Amino acid sequence: MTEQRNLILAIVLSIAIMLGFQLLFAPDQPPPQPETSEAAPDAVAPAPGSPVPLAPAQPQAPTVVDRQAALAQAERVRIDTPRLHGSINLHGGRLDDLTLIDYRETPDPNSPEIRLLNPVGSATPYFAEFGWTPADPSIPVPGPDTVWSAEGNMLRPDSPVVLTWDNGQGLIFVRRFEVDENYMFTITQTVENQGEAPVTLYPYGLASRVSRPATEGFFILHEGPIGVFNGTLREPSYSDLAEQGRIEHTSTGGWIGITDKYWLVALAPNQDEEVRATFSHRRPAGAEERFQFDYLGAGQQVAPGETITNTGRLFAGAKELDLLDGYSEQYGIDRFDLAIDFGWFYFMTKPFFQLLKIIYDAVGNFGIAILIITVLIKAILFPLANKSYKAMTKMKALQPELKKLQERFKDDKMRLNQEMMALYKREKVNPVSGCLPVLVQIPIFFALYKVLFVTIEMRHAPFFGWIQDLSAPDPTSIFNLFGLIPWDPPSFLMIGIWPLIMGFTMWLQQRLNPQPTDPIQVKMFQILPIVFTFLLATFPAGLVIYWAWSNSLSILQQWIIMRRAGVKI
Template sequence: MNREDNKNLILAILLSVLVFVGWTYFYGAPQMERQRQDAEMAQSQQEEAQGQQQNIPVPGEAQMPAPDGSAEPAAPTGALPGVAVEQTREAALAANPRVMIDTASKRGSLNLRGARIDDIVLKDYQENVEDDSDNIVLLSPTGSADPYYAEFGWVGDVPGGLPDSQSLWEADRDQLTPDAPVTLTWENEAGIVFSRVVAIDDNAMFTIEDRVDNQAEDAVTVFPYGLVSRHGEPETIGFFILHEGLIGVLGEEGLQEYSYDNVLDASRITGSVRGTTWADNNGGWLGITDKYWAATIIPDQTTPFQGRFTVDEGGNRPIFQTDVLGQGLTIAPGETGGVTQRLFAGAKEVDVIDGYQDNYGILRFDLLIDWGWFYFITKPMFYALDFFNALVGNFGVAILIVTVLLKILFLPLANKSYASMAKMKAVQPEMMSIRDRYKDDRMKQQQELMELYKREKINPVAGCWPVLIQIPVFFALYKVLFVSIEMRHAPFFGWIQDLAAPDPTSIFNLFGLLPFAVPALLTVGVWPILMGITMFVQMKMNPEPADPIQKAVFTWMPVIFTFLLASFPAGLVIYWAWNNFLSVLQQGFIMRRHGVKIELWDNLRKLITREKPEPDGPKS
C-alpha cells in the first residue's frame, strides 16, 4: 500500500469520525440546547396558556388525579405520611374489582376503581430467549412495585362532582375482548351519568368513547383528558442513539423527546412540576416509551388539545406523566355529549405502528419508533430486511441477501474506486521516482503527482469510497438491529439465537468447551473473529506501508476492531464479516483484471517469517 492509499484510508477513517462529531454538533447539541431553552420558557408558556384559557382546568390539578399517586393505599399507622405501601403485583391487582382483558397478543385487566387501564402483559414477548422466561409486563397498578398506567376522564365544574381515581364504575360484562367491548357507567349525586365504552383490537390499541348524559337542571362544561403515568425512574440503556422516556408529537411543534433526566431538570429549573406545555395542537400523541414498548395517549386528531410532559418529586420517588387536555364541551340539560380518544399500549412493531398511523390518521405516529436522524436510510433498510425475512424466514439470511444487493447497487462506484486504486499501484514506481526527484521541493512534487494522476486518469481519493459507502449502511443497519423489535430474539443459525444481542461465545473459554464464564470485556465470539480475519485478509491484499508506524496501525487494526465489535449486535458483525468477504472477492477480481499483483500471500509469508518488506518497485 503506497502513501497515497494510506492517506486515503486514514481520510476515510477520519470522515467516519466526523460523521459522529457532526451529528453531535449539528443535531445532538442543538437538540439539548432547545430542550434547555424549552425548560426555561416553560413557566411563562404555562402562564400564557392559562391566561388564554382563563379558568379552564388543567390535568394534574385539583379537579383530577394529580401525578402524586392519589390511588396509592394509605400508609399504615406509624408509617411516614405520603409513603405508599408496596405490595406484590398480584395483591395490588386483587385489591379492586376488575374487568379481565384477553386478546391474541395480550392479557390483563381494567381496574373498575378509577377505570384505569393498569394491567397489561404481552403474550408474544418474553424477558429473554429461554423457553420458561416470563412474559413482558407493560402496565402495573398503583400499590405494586412499579406503577405504570393510563387514565381517561373529565375535568370541569360539574354539580354533583366528576368521577376520579377513587370512583367505582359498573361494567356490563366481566371480560374485554376484540369482539366484545365493555361499557362502564358512573352516576353522580346530581343525576349526571358518565359512561365509557372501552374497545380493544388484536394488537395494541384501545379505543375509549366517553359520554356525559346531563340530567341536571343546568348546562355543564367539561374538558376531556387522558394521561399516562409512571411511578419511579425505570432502568434505561442510556445510549445516545436511543430515546427512552417521555415522547410525543404536538401539532406543528413536531416530535418532542425528553429523557427522565430532562424532565427532572425542567422541573427544577422552572420550579414547577408541569414541565412544558403547548396549546392548541392539531394532531399528535403523547406517551412514555421504552426501547421496545410504549404507552401513548392519542387524542382526537381533528380538534385542538394541550399536551404536557410533567414530573412530581413530592413523594419518595418521582412520578412522570404525559397528559392531554381537549377542548371544552358544553352539554345542555337533557342532552348527551362525548369524545373519543385512544391508548396505544404494546410492542412497537413497525407494521402495526404504520397501520395505526394510516387507519386513524395519527400525525407522525411512526416516530414512536426511534429511527434516528438518518430516518430516510434506516427505515428503508428495515423494510428491505423485513421483506427478505418474509421470503426466507430468517433475518440473518435477510442481512446476507441485502448486503449482496447493496454490493450490486454500488458496484459501478466500487469498481471505479478499486480500478483507480489498481492504477495507482501500477504507477507506483513512477510516483516514487517523482518523490525522490523532488524530495526537497514539496510544491513541485505535488504538481508532478497531479500531472501524473491527470495523465493516467487516476482519482487519488477514489480509495475512500469503499469505506465511505459502508458508513451510512453500517449506521442504518446498526440502528435497525438496535431499535426494531422485529430483530429482538430473532435467531440466525447455531449459537446465534438473538441477532440483536452480541455473539455469546468467547475464544477465552474455547467457545464454551471450558466450564467457566468469561467477563463481558473479554467475550470475543466466533463471528467477531471471522470479521477480524476477513478485515485482515482485505488489508493484506495490498502492499504493506514502508513507514513502521503505519504498518503497525494497519496490522493491529483488525485485532482492535475484533474486540470493539465483539460487544455489538451479532447481526451487525455478521453483516460486516460478509461484506468484507464480498469485498475481498471483488477487489481480487478487479486487481487481476488490471494486472496488479495481489500481495496477500507475500504479506502473509513475510508476517510468518518476519521478513522485512522490500522497497516498493516494479512488479513482475
C-alpha cells in the same frame, strides 16, 4: 503519499465515528433509587385552567406488595386478545394490568411475558385512565376511588366492556372499552344528564408512571416523554422534565406518551379537536419519581335530558412499524411512526428497514435478509466500487515504481511528492478513488446500526447456531475458548466468533490493497484489523455479520479484478 494520507483519513474517520458512539455516547448511569419505595399515589384528574397535579387522591399504604397481590386487591374485568393479557380495574375504571403475549423478557420462549402496565401497590405502577373534570368543582365525577359497575366480564376484540356509574345527582357516566387484535384501545365516554341544570365537563385522558425506568442511555436513542403536537415531534428527556416539572403544548391532533426502547404507551385524543397536552413530574419526599402525561379537551355542556360523548384512544404495546403506520392511516394519528427513533437520517433508515422487512417476509430469517440486502447494496454500488478497485489495482501494480522513487528521493520529500504525482498522471491513476468504498459504506453502516438498535423486529431475532439475537453482541468469546472453559470473561474480552471472522476478512482485504511504503503506516494498517475486532465485538451481531459478509464480497470482487489485470496477489 497523498493516496495513503487519504486512505488513512477515511479509516481514522470511521474509527472516530464508531468510537464516538461507544465512548462519547456511552450509557449514563441510572439515577440511584431508594431500596424500598412507597406505593404509588393515584394520579389526579386535570382541572380546567390549572396545572395537572401529581398528588395522591386517596391515602395509600406505605408498603409495596407482589404484583399478583396488588391485582387481587380490587374486582377486575379480564382482557384477553390474541396479543394482550391483562385486566381493567373496576376501582377507578382504569387500565393498570397489561402484558404482551408475543414478547418475552429473554429469547427463551418460556420466559415471562413483557409487563407493560402495573397496578398501584406494586413496585412500579404504570396505568392509564380516561374521565371528565367539571367546571363546577362541587359536581361529583368519577375518580380513582370510584367503583364502577361492569356490563361484560371480559374484554376481547369482538366483545367490548361497558362501565357505568351514577353520581347520585342526575349524571350517569358510561365508559365503553374496545380493543382491536393488536394494541389499540378505544374508550368512548358518555354522560347523560337526568338532572334539572346544565353541566359543563372537560374530557381528559392520562397515564401515570412511577419511578424512572432503566434506559439504554445512548445519544442515538430517545427513551422517555414523546409526542407530536401540531405536526412537530417533541422529545424532552426524563431529566428535562424533572428539571422543568411541567411541559405543556396546545395542539389539534397528534399524540402524547412515554416511549421505552421497544414499548410505547401513548394517548391519542380526537384528531379534530384542540387539546392541552401536558407532561408532568414530581418527586415527593421519601418517594420515587412520578411521571404523568395527559391531555385535556374543550368543555362540553350537557343540558338536562341530553347526552354528550367523547372518544379517546390508548396505544399500549410494541413499536412495530407496520402497525404504527397502519394506525396513523386508520385513525389519522399524525406521524405516529416517529415513536420509533429512526433518527436524523429517517429518510434513509426507515426505507432501509422496510426493504429489510420485505426480504425477511420472503426468507423468514433476518440474518439471511441482512446477507441478501448486502448483496443488493454491492450490486447498486458496483460501478463505483469497480472503478475504485481498478484504481487500487493500478496502484498496487505501481508499488515497485513507488519504492524506487522513495529510495531515490528519500531526502527530498517535496521532490518525491512531485515525482509521485507525475507518475499518477502518466499512468492515469487517481489515488483518492481507493477511499471511496470506505466512505460510501459509512452511511450504510450507520443506517443498519440504527435499524438493529431501535427496531423491535430485530429484538431476539435469531440467525443460526449461537446467534439467537441479532440485536445483541456475539455471546461467545475466544478468551474462554467459546464456552469450553467455565469462565465468564468481562465485557471487553467478549471477542466472539463473528468479530474474529470480521477481523480476518478485514486483514485479508487489506492484503489486496496497495501497501504503504512508510514503515510507520505499515504498522498502523497492521493493527487496524485488531482494533476493529475489539471495537465491533460490542456491536450488535447483525452488524458484525453484515461487515464480515461485505468484506468477503469486496475481496472476491477485488481479487477477480486483480487477476484480470495480471497483478500479482
